[in-house]
Amino acid sequence: MLPPHDHDDGEAQDDDKVEVQDDDKLVSPSAASSWFRFLPAGLGDTEDLERYASGGFHPTHLGDVFDGRYRVVHKLGAGGFSTVWLAKDTTEDRYVALKIVVADQSAAIEARNLSPGRAALRSSSQGNSGLVIEQRHFTIDGPNGHHIYLVFPVLGPSTSQLSCYLDSRLTPRLARKAGYQAAQALARLHALGLCHGDMTTANIAFGLSNIDQYTEDDFTRLLGAPETAPLETESGEEPGPEAPRYIVKPLDFLDSKKSIISWDVQLIDFDLPPVPASDVWALGCSIFRLRSGHSPFASLDVWAPRDTVAIIASTLGDLPASWGDVLFNYEGQPTQDPEKGAPLRELVEKRSLRELVDAIYDRPDNGIAMTGTTRREREVWNKNDNIPYPPCVEGMAWKPKSTKIDNIYLYGYNEETDGLLAVMPKITAIEADLLYDLLSKIFVYDTAKRITAEGMLAHPWFHMDQDG
Numbered sequence: 001m002l003p004p005h006d007h008d009d010g011e012a013q014d015d016d017k018v019e020v021q022d023d024d025k026l027v028s029p030s031a032a033s034s035w036f037r038f039l040p041a042g043l044g045d046t047e048d049l050e051r052y053a054s055g056g057f058h059p060t061h062l063g064d065v066f067d068g069r070y071r072v073v074h075k076l077g078a079g080g081f082s083t084v085w086l087a088k089d090t091t092e093d094r095y096v097a098l099k100i101v102v103a104d105q106s107a108a109i110e111a112r113n114l115s116p117g118r119a120a121l122r123s124s125s126q127g128n129s130g131l132v133i134e135q136r137h138f139t140i141d142g143p144n145g146h147h148i149y150l151v152f153p154v155l156g157p158s159t160s161q162l163s164c165y166l167d168s169r170l171t172p173r174l175a176r177k178a179g180y181q182a183a184q185a186l187a188r189l190h191a192l193g194l195c196h197g198d199m200t201t202a203n204i205a206f207g208l209s210n211i212d213q214y215t216e217d218d219f220t221r222l223l224g225a226p227e228t229a230p231l232e233t234e235s236g237e238e239p240g241p242e243a244p245r246y247i248v249k250p251l252d253f254l255d256s257k258k259s260i261i262s263w264d265v266q267l268i269d270f271d272l273p274p275v276p277a278s279d280v281w282a283l284g285c286s287i288f289r290l291r292s293g294h295s296p297f298a299s300l301d302v303w304a305p306r307d308t309v310a311i312i313a314s315t316l317g318d319l320p321a322s323w324g325d326v327l328f329n330y331e332g333q334p335t336q337d338p339e340k341g342a343p344l345r346e347l348v349e350k351r352s353l354r355e356l357v358d359a360i361y362d363r364p365d366n367g368i369a370m371t372g373t374t375r376r377e378r379e380v381w382n383k384n385d386n387i388p389y390p391p392c393v394e395g396m397a398w399k400p401k402s403t404k405i406d407n408i409y410l411y412g413y414n415e416e417t418d419g420l421l422a423v424m425p426k427i428t429a430i431e432a433d434l435l436y437d438l439l440s441k442i443f444v445y446d447t448a449k450r451i452t453a454e455g456m457l458a459h460p461w462f463h464m465d466q467d468g
C-alpha cells in the first residue's frame with residue numbers, strides 16, 4: 001500500500017513540509033491563541049511567521065533594495081533557515097534568487113562559505129555543471145540580528161514538487177532525464193572529492209529558460225501580481241520593526257501561462273559531509289521517487305526513523321550478518337548499548353524491490369481509467385487538484401488527481417486507493433527490468449560493492465529514450 005507520507009529515508013524533507021503545510025491549514029486562530037503571536041496570513045504555505053523575532057527572519061517587503069543593487073520583486077519561497085526572494089540585480093540587469101538566512105544561523109553559514117570544500121565547489125560550479133552554488137554573498141544588520149544574504153541563480157520548481165504522490169508525477173521520459181542529470185552532477189561532485197550530503201528530490205531543481213528576457217510587467221502578466229496579506233497579531237497590538245507589514249505569497253512558476261521551466265535539472269543545497277556511497281543510496285531513493293512519485297522505503301508501517309531501517313530490511317533482505325546483533329536507537333543509528341537501542345521491529349508489511357518497481361503506474365490515455373464500478377462522489381480539498389496542468393507543463397508532468405476512475409476523480413489515500421490505482425497503466429516490463437537492475441546495483445548494503453555515481457551513467461535505464 002502507498003502511504004501519504006514517508007519518513008527519513010533520504011526523501012523525508014519534502015514530507016516534513018507537507019505535514020507543516022497541512023498543520024498550517026488546520027490551526028484556527030482561536031486554537032492558536034495560546035501558542036502563536038501572529039494570526040495566519042491566509043496565503044497557504046508561507047514562512048513560519050513566529051520567526052519574525054530576534055535571531056529569526058529579516059522583515060522584507062517588495063521593492064526593498066539590498067546591498068545597493070538587489071531590488072525585491074517577488075517571493076520565491078521559504079524554508080527552516082531562510083526566506084528566498086526574486087530580486088532584480090540592477091547592476092548586472094538580471095534576476096537573482098536572494099536567500100536571506102535567519103540571524104541565528106548566519107554566522108555558521110558564513111563560516112561554511114570559507115571552507116576549502118566550498119571554494120573547490122565554487123570554482124567548478126560555473127557554467128553547465130549541474131551544480132548550483134551561491135554566486136556571492138553579503139551581510140546586513142537588521143532588527144532581528146546580523147543576516148547573511150546568498151545570491152543564487154533563479155531556479156524553477158524542485159523535482160519533489162513535480163513528483164509527489166497523487167498530486168503530481170513526472171512524465172516517464174523526464175523522470176529518466178532528470179535522474180541521469182542528477183547522477184551526472186553527483187559524479188562531477190564526487191570527482192572533486194566532495195559529497196552532497198543531502199541528496200533528495202527537494203534538492204534536484206528544474207532550471208528556468210532565459211528569464212532575463214522578461215520585464216517585471218511580463219512576470220505580472222505571466223504569473224499574476226504578487227499576492228499579499230497584512231501581518232496581524234493575535235492580541236491586536238501593532239507588530240514592531242521585527243516583523244514585515246505584510247506577508248507575500250510565494251510565486252509558483254507552474255502557474256505561468258507560457259513555458260518558462262526548462263527540462264534540465266541541477267543539484268542545490270550541498271551539505272558536504274564525506275561519504276559518496278551514502279549520496280549514491282540517497283540518489284537511488286530520489287531516482288525511484290522521480291519515476292514513481294514516492295520513496296521506495298515509505299510505508300504506513302514506518303512510525304519512527306528506526307522503522308525506516310526495518311522497512312529497508314523487509315524490502316531488500318536482512319542486514320548483513322557481519323554487522324552482528326546490532327541494535328538501533330530511535331534515530332535509526334546503530335548501537336551495541338541495550339540502554340540506547342532496541343532490535344528492529346518486525347513489520348507487518350512484506351514487499352520486495354521488484355514488486356515496488358512493477359507497481360509504478362502511469363497516466364492513462366485521455367486521463368480516464370475504468371474499474372467498471374460506479375463510485376460515490378467525493379468532496380476534494382482543493383478543486384484545482386482535478387484540473388490538469390496548463391498545456392505548457394503537460395509534456396513534463398501530470399496530475400494523478402486529474403485522472404477519472406470510472407465516474408470520479410482520483411482523490412487522497414484511503415482503503416479504496418490501491419484498488420483504484422490497480423487499473424492505471426503500469427510501467428512496461430522492459431523498463432521495469434532495467435530500473436530494477438539499476439536500483440539493485442544501488443541498494444547494496446556493502447558500500448564497497450555499491451555502484452558509484454560515475455559507474456551508473458552508462459546504465460541502459462537512463463538511455464532508453466535514445467535507443468528507442
Ligand SMILES: Nc1ncnc2c1ncn2[C@@H]1O[C@H](COP(=O)(O)OP(=O)(O)OP(=O)(O)O)[C@@H](O)[C@H]1O
Nearest residue numbers: 076077078079080081082084097152153154155156
Ligand atoms: N535559487 C532558487 N530559485 C528559486 N527558488 C528558490 C531558490 N532557492 C530556494 N528557493 C525556494 O525557496 C524555498 C526555500 O529554500 P531552501 O529549501 O533552500 O531554504 P532553507 O531555509 O535552506 O530550508 P530547508 O533547509 O528547511 O529546506 C525552496 O523550497 C524554493 O521554493
